[in-house]
Amino acid sequence: MKAQVVQVDPLPAGLSRDQILEVYYYLVLTRSLEERLVKLYRQGKVVGGLYRSLGQEGESVASAYALQPGDILSPLIRNLGSILVRGAQPIDVLRQYMAKGTSPTVGREMNVHFNDLKLGYLGQISHLGDMIPVMAGIALSFKLRGERRVGMAYIGDGGTSTGAFHEGISFAAAQLVPLVIIVEHNGWAYSTPTSQQTAVTSMVSKAKAYGLPAVTVDGNDVLAVYEAAKSAVALARDGGGGTMVEVVTCRGGGHAEHDDRRYQPQEDIEQCAENDPIERFTERVLRASWTNEGELSALRDRVHSELDEAAARCESEAPPDPDSALTDVLAMPPRSESLWFRSSRA
Amino acid sequence: MKAQVVQVDPLPAGLSRDQILEVYYYLVLTRSLEERLVKLYRQGKVVGGLYRSLGQEGESVASAYALQPGDILSPLIRNLGSILVRGAQPIDVLRQYMAKGTSPTVGREMNVHFNDLKLGYLGQISHLGDMIPVMAGIALSFKLRGERRVGMAYIGDGGTSTGAFHEGISFAAAQLVPLVIIVEHNGWAYSTPTSQQTAVTSMVSKAKAYGLPAVTVDGNDVLAVYEAAKSAVALARDGGGGTMVEVVTCRGGGHAEHDDRRYQPQEDIEQCAENDPIERFTERVLRASWTNEGELSALRDRVHSELDEAAARCESEAPPDPDSALTDVLAMPPRSESLWFRSSRA
Amino acid sequence: MPEVTYLEALRRGMWEELERDDRVFILGEDIGVYGGAFKVTEGFRDHFGAARIIDTPISEVAIIGAAAGAAHMGLRPVAEMQFMDFISCAYDILTNYVATARYRAGLSTPMVVRGPSGGYVRGGPFHSQIPEAAFFHTPGLKLVCPATARDAKGLIKAAIRDEDPVIYFEHKFLYRRVKEDLPDDEEIITPIGKAMVRREGQDLTIVTWSAMVWKSLAAAERIAQEDGASVEVLDLRTLLPMDEEAILSSLRKTNKVLIVHEDTRTGGIAGEIAARINERAFEWLDGPVLRVTAHDTPLPYAPTLEDFVLPQEEDIVVAARRLLSY
């Protein structure tokens, strides 16, 4: 066997080897979990639709990875990776999609619409833009209490057209609260290209309206996103207020699994396929010899066995009890009455 | 009497002498009409509150003067001058404030909340920001029909914080409709200084978020505002889309007559008093010898006699018939029924 | 005659109006190239062009505000909400600007706001709403809610021709489940403000609309079979202005009224109907005006929960039987 000198690059962005492996783990976990969901979806085991972050796992994982314990982020439909980094359990995501009684929302809400404020993520509602004012309020509470905590909110290129986005980010900037806004510029809002969404081509120009610092990064370059997010988070933590980080990325699939993407130019689809953030990251870490194929495949195996176990367990779980639907509309009274034409049957 | 050579400057901004006199007429008409209203208000003859454009008559008159027949503008509370330029009658403004049955809204709405789409103005509702999407739709209709008409909408520095402003201007820019946005930057929103309203100091930075061209002008320089508005209107008319024109001005009084301005620094108040757009315009036109004091005082006399007549006539007019309140909620049926406990009394 | 689905009937209704009147145009999110989230406007852009089938930003306030402005200028906009759940973002401009424009300022605002509403589709809390009550309380609006393919077509055509702003609630559960023979050569217009008796009966009147018409008809059939009682089913079709006469004349025949709606209970439209019956026909009542509605919760996602919260055929049967027993 021919001996060779291994050239090791210096570790990037203050990351340790273990952290680089951890990032890889979350990237693979995110993608593999979604691939499971696709299978389950095709088997009709997912209730309702399935939305993927294919091609955007990199920016989700890397931006969330820049946060610390005590920080809080609010994901969108394509930020599965972000909440996994914050500690959300894959089995809970499966439970959400399969509407199990064991799900974090006890079957009331779907996909990533769930929260754990202790771990540091707040599930969104469907109405785009609304989470920006809410996250501004969370960041305001950090500021009012003098806590060195940071909020992070995601918004799509399309979502920036909503009035709620505008009011929330404008308020956050005027109040100088520690809120980092990640704008996911993937070029599409469902079937609508950015060119029909807005007259601007770059999302950072939107930050100018709010006097917010802004940076644009290659959203499929995991380490670049991490570095940009990290400095934005640091600035916010030190009382410097928010930053808009535009991650330029692409949607690796349709808007949702049912979407045939007829409206999308073929080259657009191909370019995105060739620009896979996980492949790029893998290639980079191997080339730099921060790790080796053996370690990576071990991590992939770990992910798959974890998911096998989670899926098996989740599938066997029961749906929520029908009349559990009546609790917690209010704190007081904690339970609403069943309507008379029901009770009379029970 | 000592003879002197009169040095006549060239006429500005393509205006004729008559037009300069006409601008002066509208400036004086706006201010004098509001002064009447203050008298009537103090006499308790105005229903509800009184809002003035003191110090902002210049930008209102000059921006509206840049429009042509067929164009449509939407005023705010401080744009009395704008609708007078479009042909609104002083007596109708008095009728609105005194809630007469003869008023354009038959006593249903207040102050400048009335319209004449033929003359080219659309009254606003109180909810700030809402007129921007509506005007975007009016400008869209011009575009769809290939008409060479232009829309103009006003918004205050405070009003730019509303979601409706954002959605409307973003939509207008994306659709490239002929809508000119005049941002009246008078430094205050009621008692809130711009510094607490937004993290930006100049409103034109907001235009960047929409890919709109923008210019800032001295809002108390009548001719400068006219020139800026005129070129924005020309660009829109030629299919070049909208422009944001920021007029930097100051509020010559409180938010409304009841406002004691306690929150406003004294020098702020004094500076504004020394920066009166009408005095500046008068001084300018006399210095340039485009007209003379005799012509100007003749116009002032004309305004006052017109207002004497209008006020006298208006005061003698009757309030609306109570049950006229029931018509025109819908086109069909044109009249709603009176509630039974009333009819039974009628 | 070809069988036409509710969705296809709606589609054809809009198509015909676009052909008939060049003032008509449609704006909304993803309605152009994509043909809309439910393909209601499939093929429209190719046929009518991008100037009349306008893809908008994600800006419900701008969509509805711009529609109002265009309507003032004499156009006939049809604004699509991708889901009616998102109309709430435009609640201010719809209730304060659009609804009051004629009254305040004599402005004409002929426009339609339409989109998919309703549950039974596992859509969760934000893709299942039927946000009728808030607008029902707004003077200056008209509200229509077709239950059949014929009315889906007839009401969209009537709404587009109406001089007033109309909110058109289409029910996504009915899109492909309800079919009907609709002659191509017949011009179908359903008059706004007129209810329709879907089933004649003597013993009890069910007042309902939209998807609940079908559950009520099924319940009425079961009661006929199992109890031998005859239940009349009145489909309101228009909520605002409401066809009070149709309700009262059916009541005068059956002397008992059960109101069935899908929306949540407290503050729902059934309350208004109960109040009007009290005021106008109290002496005709042989029993209380009863309601079958959803429970007062956000609409949960899991099938077991959604089925529990929403009204079901069995609920209507139970409530009808109680009322029949008076």
Place this chain on the structure above:
Amino acid sequence: MPEVTYLEALRRGMWEELERDDRVFILGEDIGVYGGAFKVTEGFRDHFGAARIIDTPISEVAIIGAAAGAAHMGLRPVAEMQFMDFISCAYDILTNYVATARYRAGLSTPMVVRGPSGGYVRGGPFHSQIPEAAFFHTPGLKLVCPATARDAKGLIKAAIRDEDPVIYFEHKFLYRRVKEDLPDDEEIITPIGKAMVRREGQDLTIVTWSAMVWKSLAAAERIAQEDGASVEVLDLRTLLPMDEEAILSSLRKTNKVLIVHEDTRTGGIAGEIAARINERAFEWLDGPVLRVTAHDTPLPYAPTLEDFVLPQEEDIVVAARRLLSY
């Protein structure tokens, strides 16, 4: 004991809660240096500082959304709408986010949205609204509407301490017109969800709230004088959750109910009350449940028109007499 106005009582209630609990803070437009459009927070900023009395941009969605986020983190925000008419701009985030947060996701959102509402002040269509009905239809919210100075104080304190999101409708007509002796040393808390009988009566029950309580009391007095009939006036005080028991027990005594509210008629809250009475106490009714409400129009500006559209004392007398005649 000093006479305290409704406005001053509200002011003191907030002041006391700010003193008692440092999690409480207020945000809104012009509430700081200026003390609010009606001076409700006059002097608050000087005493509590700019960090707890926050002047915001003109962004109702941000004000209410930010309040919700802060509430999730354990603070107790009180969000002021400069006029309640502007709450409509935040309808989406209030009904879809705030109201559902606990149900959807187990989030705690203790917050208050408050502001001046109501007419009789020549405010025109956009400074006179009492936008109660749309939120009354929203599961997950609580709605309170004080009629007296004592309740203005007691309900704001209860609302701030409540674990649920509460909308507090203060009536601007009552601000300085209603006065009461309120002992400084007594801690006044009005329980949410409890109605109160303002006048005992045997022959008829008037169910009402907010400013209409006073018109109803005046009407009841006139009827006592002129007709010798005794009218009970029940002040609901809380609209959501509604004190159904109080309504039913008064009804069981008088067997006749007249509902009086200021808001427009169709889809107004009176409908729900009428429906519940039908369902729960039909056999106790000696006459129809009747309503006195505003007419179904936007609220016009001219005094002659506003007085025509809004309910007046005379209307209540006329309606009560008709019901008494049953």
